[in-house]
Amino acid sequence: MFENLTDRIQKVFKNLRGQGKITEANIEETLKEVRLALLEADVNVETTKLFLEKIKVKALGKEVALSLSPGQVMIKIVHEELIQLLTPKDKTANKLKFAPAPPTLILLAGLQGTGKTTTAAKLAAWLKKDGRKPGLVAADLVRPAAIEQLATLGKEIGVPVFRPENGEKALDVCTRAVKTALQNDCNILILDTAGRLQIDEEMMNEIAEIQKKLKPTNIMLVVDAMTGQNAVQVAQAFHARLPLTGLVLTKADGDARGGAIFSITSVTGVPIQFVGVSEKMDGLEAFYPDRMASRILGMGDMLTLIEKAEEVARQSEMTKKLSKPSDFNLDHMLEQIQQLTKMGSMEDIISMLPGDHAQKKQMMAQAPDAKRIKRMEAILLSMTKKERQFPQLLDGSRRRRISQGSGTRPDEVNTLLKQYDMMKKVMKKGGMMQKASNLMGGMGKGGFPPMGGGMPGGFPGGPGNFPGLPGR
Template sequence: MFENLSDRLEGVFKKLRGHGKLSEENIAEAMREVRTALLEADVNFKVAKDFVATVTQKAVGREVSGALSPGQQVIKIVHEELVELLGGVTEQIELDGRQPVVIMMAGLQGSGKTTTSGKLAKMLKAKGRKPYLVPADIYRPAAIEQLQVLGERLEIPVHPSTTDIKPVEICHQALKEAEVRNYDTLIIDTAGRLHIDEALMDELKEIQAAIPLSEVLFVADAMTGQDAVTVADKFNSDLEVSGIVLTKMEGDARGGAALSIKNITGKPIKFVGIGEGLDDLEVFHPERVASRILGMGDILTLIEKAEAVVDKKEADKIAKKLKKNKFTLEDFLDQIQQIKKMGSLDQILDMVPGISKLKKLKDVPKPDEKELVKTEAIIRSMTIKERRNHQMINASRRKRIAAGSGTTIGDVNRVLKSYSEMLKMMKKISGKPGAITGVKRRKIPKGMKRR
């Protein structure tokens, strides 16, 4: 989402690095370019103006750290201010206090409220909560059925709402049911409109007045840019929302909504939707997003994603197989499936520090999701014996595998070649089982024991 902004800022900082010493003139020129970059990213004009003024003031007035060059010092200040612009600290939803916790999802039609309700329920269930989904949109065709289908897929109970009952009464009934069945979290999916109208706001206000809400989350489509900010501000003035969920953050939006919405509404972004899958909802971390914008990557999120899908015992088993050169195509297939669970290749790579620079190089191949799917199909077309011993795959077997996977013999050859080269590389790294070649063991300082 922030790719264009990242590229523009990288260009600005590249010029700054060329100066041994920064003057007020250098900084002013750089900040003009930063402001242009922010405006091109669809950031609110006032927000961009204030941001540049703050960075300029701090860059001119601050003593340069001995550990940083003048250019790096400006980057550090920009990073700090981006974190503040995005909300400063990570804001979680309030799950303590009154039980059950009641969360109302609000927003315009098409913003993704229903799907986000399901995603949030799944996230909370994984944390040990007992969510109860409440369809309170009695106007949109099949809105109730959509949430019921999501509930079935997620194995999460859904309140049996009907279109002949008022939304506020549905919420009352759901709250009583939750208390009887010991559900600790209600997620109310409310109605939306194509635009803000008085009837919509009155209905939401009625629910808010009648039900003890713990959270009011405004769901906004990040693709709509400053329109999302304007609508969020209106909802907040009428309802006093507690947080914002930005959906479609994986799309081609320029990022202006994410960079403006906290400053304009005063409310934090709590979650972001990064895809259509029911796992594609993330807690919003301002510092991590600021690091991504500046091309610094996001190792913490990458680790969290890996920990969520990788079984530690399985990982240890794979590590031992690699050391003993017994990593088979069957293991390779398992690893592909683990990678797919973490998200798209682009999303994963964007979290790796320095990858933005690497992606700009002409000779570097771009990640291709289709190739991953093709590789998986090829390995699945092999027999168990072939997966465990790739050396037995002769010409006739390659022909059969290609036909079975809907690919070409050339594709099969490429997969086998990549796999063989990977084994050779791992053999060089591992050397003898249990040893790493070319790495000296560190000496232990006197007075310290090896654990």
């Protein structure tokens, strides 16, 4: 996501490396570059101008602490301002709201093909996971295949779908769904509507009427990140007809230049609530301004990653029992490998780590591929439980037996045991960050480094250990 922008911004800050302190001259120089990077990413000119002015004021007034380099100070300021820019005035506005009396309604609107139907189903899956009882309402009566598309997705995620019956219009099917939701065991309804142009009077009236009659608690506009500035205009036009409560920015996984994300909230006042990051049903992320700002600046998104790791770990009894890091044995390693595959593809995981595009490419090249992970799993499964618990038992003849049993080469068994030693060392060092990183680290083609030590720039840490893209 936003690869070009991230790469460019990182370059700007790298150029500040080696400069002793912040001066008016190097601020000007830096901001000129940031400006170009933002405009290239299709960020609105006005937004860019205001953004840079704020940064300049802050930077000029900044005493540079001895421990920080100008690059670090600047990136910290930019990070803070970016969070400001992405945060709506009403800070609670970025959450879904629930109606006092069920069913809660979520009305989705937007242009054709932006991802409304996909988002409707993703949202339903997300709510279901959260313990709620969603239902989907097929209210797109324009595109012939739309109802079937929603029905198929509903089936896939196990959520009921309300379909239009003989001659019903969009408003009719929504109204009927609201009336029958509770008896169908649904307390939240997601209304998937037809795509429409903001200038199509008739179609805009249709959705405005649904809004007026049913008064949905959440009215969300689904916008395609790939459309850049156009998305901002569309959002303004829809907001003029419908009191939007939130935005979903879809296809953020594409080569979107990303511009819309910066200005859409500051221009319309409507918060981004979700970001679509794949076509799949789990490809929806809650939007957090601070995390997005970190991602854009190439600081990675360790929080999302750690959350994912924790979610996987929650399901695992064994990890809970691991009270002392020094207890870490091959059983735990086996479990981590099995968890790793549950966290998503290596590509997803790496995309959330700190680093620029080139560094990530390199990590990708070094990361273990799915086949290799399977072989590691096979080796571990060929050991006895006792051998996994007491790795010191693994002498030459046992290793040979394991290699034969798992159909792998003896050197693969040895490598795995070395990696285990390395992981154990890292485990002993550290807290949660380390544990999360252990899920990923230490398993590469002989050298995908555990992140705590080996990652370019290290971890986002406290103040003074600002993730170090720029000079240290």
